[in-house]
Amino acid sequence: MSSMYTTFAEQYDTAVQDNIYNAHLERPSLQAIIGDVSECDVIDLGCGSGVYADYLIKGGASKLTCIDYSPEMVEIVKRKFGERISAYAQDASIGLIKEESESADLIISPLMIHYLEDLSVLFNDVARVLKNGGSFAFSTHHPFADFECSLSGNYFERELITEMWDTVGEPLEVRFYRRSLTELIEAITKSGLVVTQVSEGKVSEVVKDMSPERYDYLSKNPNFIFIKCQKLA
Numbered sequence: 001m002s003s004m005y006t007t008f009a010e011q012y013d014t015a016v017q018d019n020i021y022n023a024h025l026e027r028p029s030l031q032a033i034i035g036d037v038s039e040c041d042v043i044d045l046g047c048g049s050g051v052y053a054d055y056l057i058k059g060g061a062s063k064l065t066c067i068d069y070s071p072e073m074v075e076i077v078k079r080k081f082g083e084r085i086s087a088y089a090q091d092a093s094i095g096l097i098k099e100e101s102e103s104a105d106l107i108i109s110p111l112m113i114h115y116l117e118d119l120s121v122l123f124n125d126v127a128r129v130l131k132n133g134g135s136f137a138f139s140t141h142h143p144f145a146d147f148e149c150s151l152s153g154n155y156f157e158r159e160l161i162t163e164m165w166d167t168v169g170e171p172l173e174v175r176f177y178r179r180s181l182t183e184l185i186e187a188i189t190k191s192g193l194v195v196t197q198v199s200e201g202k203v204s205e206v207v208k209d210m211s212p213e214r215y216d217y218l219s220k221n222p223n224f225i226f227i228k229c230q231k232l233a
């Protein structure tokens, strides 16, 4: 796992409060498809430092479970939200092994699934843990955008990409999986979930003032993809 989410977890938390990609592109776009969370039992998978936990608590979620691979991130959400949440560290690639079947109304996973090589174990378990009629809403890198980093040149081949990101103000190595839209959608449909909404995101108007060049680029190029699925009764 990148040190950005462990050693630099506090710096990550500070950075994502008001930056362009998380605060003014990813969050408003995923929140637009999450819908009403009041009285919902919610799981935040890959919760990071809790920016979504804050949103879900303010939205009236009745129960919130935060899960992240990084113990440092879990400590931050516990410190911020105390007894309003339950939180634990676990690798999502093995599924939601601690969660009961048909226990959640909503599972969200903002910007986490590209760290998993194989999506099938997790997506099958998301389907198991959702109540009938419950939803799974997640965001990930847009396959079109990630293909620009491809070394293989084969869009349809899953590929581990290594990049340096300066999200926290200094360059840190990040490794993630690039995959085709076909592979992503197949993981959903094979789990039995049904795609109900897809968005390619919309950068917020405030970015015009933060960086006119970034605003222009992100208005014309997809960076993330946002997918909502449902477990049909």
Ligand SMILES: C[S@@+](CC[C@H](N)C(=O)[O-])C[C@H]1O[C@@H](n2cnc3c(N)ncnc32)[C@H](O)[C@@H]1O
Binding pocket: 001, 005, 016, 022, 045, 046, 047, 048, 049, 050, 051, 052, 067, 068, 069, 070, 073, 090, 091, 092, 093, 109, 110, 111, 112, 115, 116
């Ligand atoms: C880009 S951050 C997003 C955090 C948060 N969802 C947000 O929007 O601010 C990705 C998060 O996924 C977590 N993560 C990475 N691999 C994971 C895995 N295999 N299982 C669970 N969490 C993982 C990281 O520790 C990190 O907190």
